[in-house]
Amino acid sequence: MDISKKPGGLLGFRHVQYSLMIVATVLGYGMRTVLNVAIVAMVDEHPPKDRYYSVYPEWKPKKNLILSSFFWGYVCLQVGAGQLAKKYGTRLFLLGSILIPSVAGVLLPLAGAELGYIGVIICRIVQGLAQGALVPSIHALLSEWAPVSERAKWGGFVYAGQALGNVFAMPITGAIAATKVGWPLVFYLYGGIGLLWSILWLSLGSDSPSKSKRISDTERKWIEASRVNIEEKSDVPTPWKAIFTSPPFLAILLAHCGQNWGFWTLLTEMPSFMREILKYKIDSNSFMSALPYFVMWVLSFFMSPIADQLVERKIVSLRTSRKIFNTIGFVIPGVALLSLNIVDGHNKSAIIAILVIGVGMNAGHFCGFLVNHIDISPNHAGTLAAITNSTASVFSIFAPLAVDLIKHVTGSKEDDKQLWNIVFSIAGGVYLITAVIFIIFASGDIQPWNGNNEISAIKDAKIEEKKRLGILRKISTSMAA
Template sequence: MDNKQYQVNPIAENGKTKGFKFGTRHAQALLMFFLLTVAFAIRICLSVGIVAMTDTTSSFTPTYDWDNKSTIMSSFFWGYMLTQIIAGQIAKNFGPKIPLCIAMTICSLFTILIPTMAQLGSYGVMICRVIQGMTQGFFFPGVANLLGKWVPPSERSRIGTFVYAGFTFGTVISMPITGWFCNSPLGWPSAFYFFGSLGLVWVGVWLFLGANSPSEHKLIRPEERDYIEASLSKKEEPKDVRTPWLSFLKSLPLWSLLLTHMAQNWGFWTLVTEIPIYINAMFDLDISSNGLLSAVPYLVMWISTFGYSSLADYLINRGILRTGTVRKILNSIGLYGPAVALIFMSFFGNSSLAVTMLLLILAVGLNAATVSGFNVNHVDLSPTHSGTLMGITNGFAASMSFCGPLLVQLVVTNEEDHEQWRIIFLTAAAVQTLGNTLFVLSGSGDVQKWDPSYDEVHRRESNKVNKNTQYGNNEKV
């Protein structure tokens, strides 16, 4: 490998370069944030919309008498898990800019088609959901690839968390907006038209303002480009880097990351797809109130992510704790905490609406810590292959995303029976506890040996340790 491709700017290495208050990398992060916001708004709107679509007492038509709602909800993930790994490879080899444009365009069009396809029956909606899933399979690998090229390590927790907070924000806005549309004279189809149109708007903006890397962006300041590339220990991404599949297979940190990602998805998607159905069954609220209340836990989650990310960067940049330790602590808050809340939910969730909301806020709000835990760990392990790693873990984790709702379909035969819901909540708590325990025991925050930048990063870290020893640890680690 050409040594010129991996160089360290001495200014960036000793910590004196601080970058820019708002630069091109922040604009890219904002675009990625809105990508995930729109993507999750599209993904989540059916969670509330299906309540209105199947309400045969509603004055708005058409409505449908479907008894396979959880299966419809899970069908998104049938397509989602198919494209993850190939999406990571495409992002690494060709860049994610154009694939993201194509994927969002198709996803948006099939969102707009849902009201028409619903006339064919529940299977018509499932077809749209499967295609939505296949296209959204490109989003997280693409974003992980972009973060690996655009974000300096010292800013990774904050910017990475901000970007990934888009999926929470999309959930927050989707539920009440969908509820409002469903309760308006426009009816439930208008929600799908609205969010599908937002996706097409994003495509137009990204096409003109997005870029695969700092070196490809035409408007970036040279100083900022040099700062980013130097902090990442490379000047240019090699074009011929092979994907080390065998090393992936042997990597214990990657296996633990995969398993905790699967555990997270089981709990998260069980709640996000079933909360509106559960609240409606237990407390019989109107669709607008249901959508608003269902969004409250995710609003708390969205706000909490920024506190956790600031804490993570503070602990890492000050050298108080190693990156891997910070990831494990925050991941433990994000999975053990919700597991405890779900245990209480299984016994007291139907006692009152106030108790239900408090427990849901705790379960979902604490889960925000995982965004600064496992969610950015792919870039920690391998900046070069982060998109592929995200594709691997997110692809397998997608199976948990539809297993959770399918378990609801099998177990909850009477939506008003809290005893049946107890099985769902306790199962999710057990899966989250097991997944995080494996991550704590075997996870890592270090660049792995199979990443091309390993030698340079290792040398840089060794130099920092030597300087800290010589000067009394006056430099930031």
């Protein structure tokens, strides 16, 4: 089948899968983010008197501990989930990564009322445990459903759901938290939407084109034909030693760690920074906190197709494309965060502009390291994503806790601009260092340990050809002598 000719029609069943994955990413990251804004209202020392919700100002010293607790669970099951999803299929694992956090979110206000901040932490740990399967499942599904020609574009669109999740979650949470009903309604809202998505996914979701009963034969054959030249079987053994000694994989791993440190430093702490330094109230606070992520989401729609076109038209190699966009996504945010040191805390416009540029241009990572797992090993993409995501999530735990450590060491308070200069400088430095590592060691080629017999055969043939040429040269030299 000619893989250069796409099936007729604007949309295929693969686009249904892409859409459901986008919504899953939006919901998953939204459920993570709502607490970052809601906790400002939860620990408010001067709440409105006519409210219908509870507040817990005594939790304020535990704020960053509560914010980090999601990742305590998140780091635990990702590699195991990636392996199980690879063996038994990703459909049910993606379902669990949304359904279970939805139920836990609905229960969170009650748990807080009955068990205190420990109840909130328990619910967040459960959410984190379940969402450990989200990224590995998405990666594995993309490797099955997305042809190479669409991988950067749709992979970028799907993972841009991270930013879109923040764009929705922050202002929605801020607006609801400012009402008489207050912050608990946010958790009920996201829980309900998650349950609706779960019903749709059960009805329409599928592990792969070959297992789908709704896809047309033409589209299925086209997707499979586009993948046959680069992939063999997905049930090959996982080459653990080769993976952990592979420089291209380690470059992805370190890039993911750098991204999580910078991303979650900003995401968890920006609402507090907006309140304590820029003095925004919770409704305007949440809107201004969401603005940089809206720009990130918009830019992802430009960057991802450009990345695909550069490769498809052979303007640059796949490896170069990944490095270019990852550099954009890391270096610009790194420089932006460092530049906050020289801006006065009263200059709101300049600070917001810098944050918008820095966070917005971070969209480059969606078509940089974040889809590079699939490039170097389609057969093990889910497992690779699980390894990097679980490792990087450790940095997500420490990012908010580092703020408490810096406060303790320096004696600073959250309304001290110097505290935030240190916090943002560390995040900016991490972005720059990991950007350089990715530039040096990243690859766009399928690695030998992928388990692809065809790739191995091609390499063996090249080796044999070199041997034959060497023998011919020796014979020619002998005859000339």
